[in-house]
Amino acid sequence: MAFEYRNPTNGxxxxxxxxxxxxxxxxxxxxxxxxxxxxxxEDEQAYILCKRQTA
Structure with missing residues (x-):
């Protein structure tokens, strides 16, 4: 299986x-x-804080 897309970057x-x-x-x-x-x-931090509040 291969995944191809336009404009691949190095690496x-x-x-x-x-x-x-x-x-x-x-x-x-x-x-x-x-x-x-x-x-x-910031998204990850907000998710963690929200998860703590609902636990």
Whole structure:
């Protein structure tokens, strides 16, 4: 299985045949390809605080 998208950047290894592909790099490339913005540190902090309040 391979994942292709336009304008790959250096370090993006999306072909499953590349065992040295970094999981974080692959995930970041997939999120970019799908135009999904990764959560910021502020988003993660807000989620943690919200989760604590509902627990």
């Amino acid at each position: 993006d290894r999306l072909t499953s045949g590349q065992p040295d592909a970094d999981v974080g790099t692959v995930l970041a490339a997939v999120l970019r390809a799908l135009r999904i913005e990764a959560p910021t540190a």
